[in-house]
Amino acid sequence: MTPDKPLTVWRRRQLIIAFLFILPALINFTVFRYIPIVEAFRASLFQYSLLGGYGDFIGFQHYQRILTDPVFWRSLQATVLFVVYKVPLQIVLSLGLAIFLSRQTVGTAVVRSAILTPMVTSIIIVSIIWAMMYQSQNGLFQSMLLTMGLKKTPFLSDINLALPAVSVMMIWKDIGFSFIIFVAGLKGIPETYYEAAIVDGANRWQIFWNITLPLLRPVLMFVIVTQTIFSFQVFVPVYQMTLGGPLDATKVIVYYIYQQGFRFQDMGYASAISVVTLVMLLLISWLQMRFLRAED
């Protein structure tokens, strides 16, 4: 068979044209998503100040510093605590709400809109308003406490209350996200399963444990994985409400990275912590995915 020359030329042109459809996106992802990872690793091996740019090559010294930096370990602890406070409670509450509001009525439609309003609002606005609500003198919560005959409580400057206070706010803000996904997941469970269970005389609790939960498991795992990853990267509420205090009680990792990089201008060290955090997050996703597969 002799190759049909005009056709190959035509075909090659078609391939080039097709590639032009995806090329802009590939450039974007390479420059703004992949190169930053390479850049983080490179910068972590140098002295690199915000103002002066690249300085001396120092090898793995930044990483050695991380190992012995007590503030880094405290920030890791604060981050993990935040995730532990927030994710399980958020998931239980949003699943409960999704089941409670599963009927399509005017009432549930109104409540759904209310639950979703914090989610569409900017995280910085939510943090600003809640910082004012928690505020130790004129906060809305102080007014409620005083009216109930209780004492004022400085939520954000109490070492034991600051992180829980931020967590409560973040549950309030993010609950809509997991709620919508659970509502959609519940809709995907065929009615016939429930009907069969009722015929068999199962009560609500049994139906929940033996039908709803097992059939919802893929959706549940998705929510757990994504919410863990999101929550691990919490930054804005800490920036706006506590600046990491009191006594580093709310200094989460991303805030510490910001502080090192943009406040203390040590971009090299900030990059090293970024790399370490990136690796931790990849490990967490990998472990959670493995766990998900193992049980299938």
Added chain:
Amino acid sequence: MGAANLHPVHRHTAARRAYDTLAVALRILIYVVLCVIFLVPFAWMLLGSLREEREIFRYLTPFSWRTFVPINWTLDSYLTILGLNELGRAAGYNFGRNLFNSFIVSSAVVISSLFFNTMGAYFFARLPFPKKNLLLLYVIATFLVPFEVTIVPLYIVVRTLHLDNTMWALIVPWYASPFVIFSLMQFMRETIPYELDEAALIDGANYFTTLWRIIVPLSIPGLVTNALLEFQFIWNLFYWPLVAVGDRNLQVLQVVISGTLGQTQQYWGRTFAGSALATIPVVIIFLALQRYYMQGIASTGVKG
């Protein structure tokens, strides 16, 4: 859960009827409590932005309806932050400028993102290309790149390109989105019959005409959903504009409002007004297009 089906069919006794009434009353009570929990902070913000500064503190305690509802309704806080009265001009406020910046940045990202992501999605959904799956993997793997953790190196890259402290820094990194490409690709694959665009190609239309004439008109619901999510995402960004742009005149609304609460002398009325300005556009868009929005979020979880 099909709660409606769990009720027993027979319910003729008076006790049963009383029980049902009580259950409905309890249900409505819970609805009200939920609405209060999720909406009170917004009510406080909105009503607080419409009253005199000193009223906010004066009527704070005891906790009652006066804590929220103004006695003298006024737009003073808005006029001040927009630099439209003496007070605002003297303090150098010009939030109108920052609001405008937010609109420019969000609109520019939505428009460019719709353009490039639709092309990318069409490529993955339809066009023949060798090793296309590897390219798709390259796109999807970006899902694993955590956003807030990579702000420092992203800043280094943007600075190397000399885009820092310009509005381009807020637009260029987002002109394409792996999430939107993936979601639109799914939409095209699942809802548009292959025969339609194949017929167009056989009739001699090129890829671009086929995309524009056949695929885009049939993808409108998917495009609306993604435009909505993208607008909300960009409008609400804080960390990136905070570090990428230093010039106050180029800054977006979210960042300058944050500054009002950081100052030593705080004016809560102004902070409330600024927050309301930043919130109202997204909430209105959300309420108007809620159906699309819910589909967009839900599809990330149920499919992905």
